[in-house]
Structure formats: structure tokens, C-alpha cells
Amino acid sequence: MMDKYAYLLDDMSKMTYHEAEEISKYSSFLEMPWTVTVALSFALFKTYAIPTISGVLCKSGQLSTDASAGRRAEDTGIFINEFSGGGESHAVAGVDTERGSIALARMNWLHSRYGNLIGRDDKLFTLALFVFEPFYFAELFDYRPLNELEKEARYVHWREIGARMGIEDIPPTRAELLEWTVAYGKKSMVYDPRNAQVGNATFSVLLKDLPRFMWPLGKRMSLVLLDDHMLQAFGWEKPPALMYWLVPRLLRIKGLVCGNLLFPRTTPPPHVKTSVRCSFAGPVSEKTEKAPDAGLPQIVRDGYIFEPWYVKPDGARMGALGLGTPGLPKYVPEGYINSRLGPERLYNQGVDLTLKNAAAMRERAQGGQCPFFVAQEVVATA
Numbered sequence: 477m478m479d480k481y482a483y484l485l486d487d488m489s490k491m492t493y494h495e496a497e498e499i500s501k502y503s504s505f506l507e508m509p510w511t512v513t514v515a516l517s518f519a520l521f522k523t524y525a526i527p528t529i530s531g532v533l534c535k536s537g538q539l540s541t542d543a544s545a546g547r548r549a550e551d552t553g554i555f556i557n558e559f560s561g562g563g564e565s566h567a568v569a570g571v572d573t574e575r576g577s578i579a580l581a582r583m584n585w586l587h588s589r590y591g592n593l594i595g596r597d598d599k600l601f602t603l604a605l606f607v608f609e610p611f612y613f614a615e616l617f618d619y620r621p622l623n624e625l626e627k628e629a630r631y632v633h634w635r636e637i638g639a640r641m642g643i644e645d646i647p648p649t650r651a652e653l654l655e656w657t658v659a660y661g662k663k664s665m666v667y668d669p670r671n672a673q674v675g676n677a678t679f680s681v682l683l684k685d686l687p688r689f690m691w692p693l694g695k696r697m698s699l700v701l702l703d704d705h706m707l708q709a710f711g712w713e714k715p716p717a718l719m720y721w722l723v724p725r726l727l728r729i730k731g732l733v734c735g736n737l738l739f740p741r742t743t744p745p746p747h748v749k750t751s752v753r754c755s756f757a758g759p760v761s762e763k764t765e766k767a768p769d770a771g772l773p774q775i776v777r778d779g780y781i782f783e784p785w786y787v788k789p790d791g792a793r794m795g796a797l798g799l800g801t802p803g804l805p806k807y808v809p810e811g812y813i814n815s816r817l818g819p820e821r822l823y824n825q826g827v828d829l830t831l832k833n834a835a836a837m838r839e840r841a842q843g844g845q846c847p848f849f850v851a852q853e854v855v856a857t858a
Contacts, residue, residue, distance in 0.1 A: 477502050481625060488628040489649075493849075496632035497570055501561045503610070503626050505744040508618050511731065513553070513747070513781065513794065515613035517682075518701055519605035520552065524675050525709035526601070527668035532593045534670045544819070545677045546684075546783035551817055553747070553781055555583045556606075558814060559637065562748045571636065572841045574834070575773070578814040581834035584641055585826045586818050596644055597660060603638045604657040607631050607650075617727035619735025639849035640837060646849065665709040672711050681782045685793075697723050746779025746792040753811045768828050769815040776811040786812040 481499060484491050504512045524530045556562075558579035561570040570576045587594060607630050615621035622630075631650040638646050647653040683694045696715040699707065700723040707714055743749065753776045758767025777785075779792040780802070789803030803809045815830045816823050840848070 478623070478625065484625060484628075488625065491628055491632050493571065493632055493636035496629040496636070497561050499626060499629035500633050503614075503622060504560065505562050505748050506741045508614060508731075508734070509741070509745045509748065510734070510794065511613050511618045512610045515609040516553075516556065516606060517549070517781075518613075519609035520549075520602070521675065521678055522605055522609075522702070522706060523598070523602045524678065525665045525671050525706050526598060527666065527670060528595060528664070529598050529602075530668060530670040530674045532590055533674045535593075536590070546681045547785055548819075549678075549681055549782050550780060550785040554777075554786070554812065554817060555579050557748055557750075560633065562744060562750075571633075571640070572838060574838070575775075575814055577834040577837045577841075578772070578830060579817065580637070580640055581837060582815055582817050582826070582830045584833065585830050586822070587641070597664075599641065599643050600638065600646065601657060601660050601664070603634055603641075603643065603646075604653055607634045608654060608657065616724065618731035635849050662705070665705055667709050667711050669711070671709055675710050675712075684782070700724070745794060747777065747781050747794045749778040750775050751778070751788075752776075756813045758813075768831055769813060772813055772815060774811040774813055776809070783807065784809075786810075 477499060481495060484495065524533070558569050559571045559576040561576070571580065587599075610630065611622055611627055628650060631653065635646055635653075647656055679691075679695050679698070682698065683691045686694050696719055699712060699715045700719050702710075704714065752773040754774050756767070756770060756772045756774045758770045775786070777787045777791060779794060780787050781794045784791055784793070784802035784804075784807045786808050787802040789809060791802035801807075815827050815834075
């Protein structure tokens with residue numbers, strides 16, 4: 477990867493989002509998928525320390541209750557994999573592919589239902605954590621840090637995703653985005669009981685594979701990965717000093733073993749790999765002869781992270797533990813359709829608009845029109 481993109485090292489500002497997507501997939505899906513996945517999970521978790529975010533989630537009930545948090549977490553991972561080029565074949569997924577564009581359009585439609593409840597700054601903060609958290613986790617806990625090319629690639633890739641989400645005024649450089657993110661976190665992370673409500677529901681998903689009596693220990697170990705400001709925003713006590721000594725060392729040992737004692741990974745892990753089960757037929761209504769998304773692939777996952785949603789019966793969980801039972805009807809083992817991802821009550825809603833917006837996104841990208849992300853200084857002089 478470094479040899480292929482060596483020409484970018486002299487001026488990484490010229491990196492395109494296609495190059496960024498290709499570069500990012502190596503660390504995200506092949507070299508350190510566990511670290512990146514955990515980093516993104518904690519990135520999402522950290523946003524719950526902002527009351528304007530946790531308040532929306534409590535109101536919707538989608539991440540504030542044990543019953544729905546697991547599925548929402550898996551759906552989020554699927555969205556990211558689809559528009560980031562995950563899966564067995566990079567050619568069928570990615571931001572400009574049919575699958576990737578439909579997944580992104582569907583995510584945008586789900587967000588749009590909250591109207592102005594989700595502000596621009598909260599969206600940008602979440603996006604920024606998806607950029608930066610893998611930097612920190614790799615540097616602290618894996619066998620090597622991400623290099624500058626990989627860091628810039630994550631920024632360029634997520635900057636493009638943010639532009640397609642309609643987030644305005646995204647800082648035009650990685651350094652400016654980091655500066656903004658730190659300032660916004662200090663200002664906006666304040667205590668609110670709704671923060672803890674969403675956080676506790678998420679912990680019930682993170683720790684569900686452990687025996688119940690070990691949940692307090694597991695939570696204290698996890699809280700080591702949050703800074704003091706964030707703990708105060710959740711209203712949680714600081715873990716014992718022993719945890720701050722033990723947890724980082726355990727994670728570091730894991731990284732050193734994976735990086736130095738195991739063979740290189742040649743395929744994505746099970747929770748990223750997918751296969752097409754069949755073409756979606758879709759529900760037929762009295763008004764239409766067939767569903768608008770009939771013919772789209774019905775996608776089955778090889779594995780899962782927290783709960784076995786859309787996973788084949790013999791699917792594997794990320795990591796050594798796992799008490800879920802893939803293949804049970806309640807987990808929809810027949811697979812997912814990108815145009816219908818989301819809460820079950822919204823399964824038949826927004827499909828037409830999702831497909832229309834996805835097609836427009838692909839047409840704009842392939843037609844050489846104005847790019848989705850344009851630096852503000854370029855706009856000002858245009």
C-alpha cells in the first residue's frame with residue numbers, strides 16, 4: 477500500500493476520496509480490524525456524553541433500551557462497511573457503488589426523520605471521532621500506530637462521507653478538524669442523566685457475553701478508555717488505579733501478539749464479510765406490481781460484533797466469546813436489504829426516496845459534476 481501510493485507522500489492534500497477509501501480498507505478490514513472496530517464503537521459511545529445527542533436517542537428509544545441497542549449497533553456497523561468498501565469484494569461495496577450509495581442514502585433518510593433535533597455540530601463531532609479514535613487506539617494498543625498516509629486517508633474518506641450527509645463547513649484540513657473537535661468536546665460534554673441512560677443501555681450490549689456477576693468488573697475496565705471529563709459527563713466514578721495499570725497492558729499485549737506472532741490476514745473478518753443470498757423480491761402492495769427495490773441483493777453476513785443480526789446460522793462473532801445464536805428467526809438470518817435497513821417499524825418506509833437519492837449521488841459522482849466536498853476557500857473564489 478505504501479509503495480502504491482508513495483506519490484502522495486510529498487503532498488497528501490491531493491489525495492482523492494477514491495484513494496483514501498482504498499488506503500483505509502487495509503487497516504480497517506485486514507491489518508487491525510479489531511482495533512478499528514473497537515475504536516469506532518467507543519467513538520460512537522463518546523458522543524453519548526453530549527446531552528443534545530443522548531436526548532435525541534432517549535426520545536427515539538433506539539439506543540436507550542437494551543432491547544434495541546444491539547440491533548442499532550449492528551446496523552451502524554453495516555452502514556459503515558457498505559460505504560467504506562468492506563466485505564469480501566471491494567468492487568461491490570464503497571461510497572460510489574450501488575450498494576454503498578444506497579446504504580449512505582438510507583442512513584441519511586433515517587437521520588432526516590429527526591429534523592433539526594440533530595444539529596450540524598453534533599453530526600460533525602461524531603464524524604470527527606470516527607476519524608480520530610482509530611488513531612489513538614492504534615497508537616496506544618496495537619503493534620504499530622497508523623502512519624501519516626493512513627491518517628490522512630481516514631480524514632479524506634470521512635470528510636467525503638460527511639459532505640454526502642449534508643454536513644456544512646467541514647474543516648478543510650485534518651489539523652483544523654482536530655482543533656475544532658477538541659474545543660467542541662470540552663464545551664459540549666456536560667452531565668445529563670440521559671447520557672448515563674444511553675451509556676448504560678450500550679454497556680448492556682457490550683457486556684452481554686459475560687456472566688451477569690462480571691458486568692460491574694467489565695464496565696470498570698471499559699471506563700478506563702474514557703477520560704475524566706467524559707466520566708463526569710456520564711456521572712460515573714473513576715475506576716480504581718489498578719484498572720488504569722492493567723487494561724492498557726492487556727490491550728497492548730493483544731496488539732503485539734497479533735502484529736508479530738500471527739500470519740497476515742488475507743480476507744476481512746467474519747463480521748465484515750458478506751455474501752448475496754438472493755435478489756430481493758419485496759412486498760407487493762395493491763398500488764404496485766413489485767417493490768421499488770426488487771432485484772437488489774439480499775445480503776447475509778458471515779459474522780457479527782454484538783448480536784447476530786442478518787447472520788448465517790454458522791456465523792462467527794468477533795473475538796473469542798459469544799453467546800448469541802445466529803440463525804434464529806428473530807435475528808433475520810435471511811439477510812438485509814440496504815434500502816430498508818433501520819428499525820423494524822420503518823422497514824417499508826422511505827424506500828423510494830432512498831433509491832432516488834442514491835441514484836442522484838452516483839450520477840453526480842460519475843458525471844464529473846462539482847465534487848461533494850469543496851474546501852471553503854475554493855468556494856469563496858469560485
